[in-house]
Amino acid sequence: DAKTTQPNSMESNEEEPVHLPCNHSTISGTDYIHWYRQLPSQGPEYVIHGLTSNVNNRMASLAIAEDRKSSTLILHRATLRDAAVYYCILRDVESGGSNYKLTFGKGTLLTVNP
């Protein structure tokens, strides 16, 4: 599975934008980029995914580099409820049965200061 690299932790102030980076230099053409977040003692929550183009939804935006070797999850105005571990994951949609699996790393712990 192609791997991702994320900073262990980041800090932000409330109501400011947050840019969470992810490097995936070995990404293949059929890998989708997924982001999840996990609040303490809860299951992960799907945030957003994309393939090549930038994506927006009500939770966040996903900016994908032109060469697809990196991406950035953007929270436009951080709130205290956004404090969580954020996971960047690649999902290969072409590799037979194993394409259903998601492999989670340790993610980035986001702290939001009031």
Next chain:
Amino acid sequence: DGGITQSPKYLFRKEGQNVTLSCEQNLNHDAMYWYRQDPGQGLRLIYYSQIVNDFQKGDIAEGYSVSREKKESFPLTVTSAQKNPTAFYLCASSIGRIRGYTFGSGTRLTVV
């Protein structure tokens, strides 16, 4: 509302006993998964199932067993062969190859 239900939320068992964790979904998702999470760590895949009556081992299947007799249900049994069973267990489901997973709220298992 559709979702995934894991029960119980907390579970305590004595060492050497088998225990079964429940996972039910009403999302009509084809695929279901079990993950384990230890403190400060990411999620590790135990088993997954793409269709009824079929499942595959994940990265840490030893000491665990599953069944998929119904589309809605994917119970996980933690057997006495699992050396370090105390952990947070998460069940998830998905449909298709592109969409994201939906996770349950987890079961925290403590073996004493």
